[in-house]
Amino acid sequence: MAELLTTIAAEEALRRFRSAEDSLASGNDTAAESHYQAVLADPGLRPLALVRLGEIANRQGRAEDSADCHRRAFEAEPRLAARITPADHGCHGYVYQRPLEVELTHCPLCMQEGRPYRAFNLVTNIDFIPGFDPVRLWMRCEACEHLFASAYPVDLANLLAAGCPEHHRYVKADLLPSLAPIVGELRRKSPGDRWLEVGVGAGELTALALEFGFEVEGLDIRTAYAESVEERLGVSVQAVDFQDFEPGRTYDTLVMGDVLEHIALPTESIEKAARLLTDGGILWVSTPNYQSAFSRLVRDLDPMWRVCEHLNYFSSRSLRTLLERSGFDVEDYRVSSHYFGSMEVTARKVR
Ligand SMILES: [Zn+2]
Incomplete structure (x- = not known):
């Protein structure tokens, strides 16, 4: 009986997920958001639902929530890249690992405090380099209108020197x-x-x-x-x-x-x-x-x-x-x- 309930729940979750994707495709972020949230308990759908919720939060101007969703997506599925990139993508086999980073809260140009502005999952980009954090939170300085990454890898110089996109x-x-x-x-x-x-x-x-x-x-x-x-x-x-x-x-x-x-x-x-x-x-x-x-x-x-x-x-x-x-x-x-x-x-x- 318990198994049957699980099956039904999974089917319902899949139905909600498809509704969410349809809502997203038609540009209805609000409807999509509630469907994605409803499937978060399903371990198979959770990572992708979190990615989508991260993208929606970003469009709605909630950068910190967006970064948090993208982070939880990778934590739920370290091999998330295999699910959101095509098979011939250079980072298709990437396994999530959060690097040691230098954190920046203040504008590197004028030293004023920045505030969260936008957040993105970077692994889908063809230039992604393992060793960087695939979750990017962009900060904005109100004083000089500059944007800066909230963190960069401690090992930045070596990563850049070694990385050499073909x-x-x-x-x-x-x-x-x-x-x-x-x-x-x-x-x-x-x-x-x-x-x-x-x-x-x-x-x-x-x-x-x-x-x-x-x-x-x-x-x-x-x-x-x-x-x-x-x-x-x-x-x-x-x-x-x-x-x-x-x-x-x-x-x-x-x-x-x-x-x-x-x-x-x-x-x-x-x-x-x-x-x-x-x-x-x-x-x-x-x-x-x-x-x-x-x-x-x-x-x-x-x-x-x-x-x-x-x-x-x-x-x-x-x-x-x-x-x-x-x-x-x-x-x-x-x-x-x-x-x-x-x-x-x-x-x-x-x-
Ligand atoms: Zn500034």
Whole structure:
């Protein structure tokens, strides 16, 4: 008799779960939420129901509840990734483990206290790296409109140095025509020839800098990227963390393309850039902008929310504030033509 009751309960739970999925598909979060909550006692349905409840809470502006649901989903099913990613996904076999982390409650740019803003399950993103926490709580600083991850792995430097997503290693030749005008503009603004690129990636910007006649140097925290670009282009590319880079010279143009969002404490990096630039030198920064037209339009579907390596999410205001405080004048703001939602800011060292 007891077994029969269990079977009936499971069938009822499955029915409620399907109703929840239907409600979700038709955009009725409120109805979906009550159905998902009704099936939480079912061990088979609980993990997925918690994922959905986490997504609903996020849409409703309850970031802490959302993070809590995503956390409980992984605790209920450490192999949750196998249920929410396709079989050919790189992290399909991922087993949940909460890493040792450095927690941040205050804005890394202006030191004001942040408050929970959005939360996401990161494991579905193709760039997820085991060793990062798959539950991301984004904090918002009211004072400067900056977003920052509430925590990052203690082992961050090693994780970044070792991680090397294959799809980023290939040269994206189709980007060259859209990157060329950027380098042409930097050529026009730069007070001299000495170019430093922080985070060379596959080397597209570095190659263009050579084409435009710059004296080129680069660095990348990832040894594989640094070695590959150095060999391909025949220029010096050090495999080093920017904070540990001590060249003993200055540069006229310093380029940080899609780097700043990966750095736990971006203020130190911008101050370092200022030290490495000659007076009147040019800093070019490209980074995702959560207040971009793209991000505003697609909201939670913006993939940038789910990139585990992104620890900071700027607005044009928070980036400008950081640059101005570090001795730069912003000269140009553009929308990236190759990354949805990214901004490209050119600033000159004036102090
Ligand atoms: Zn702030």
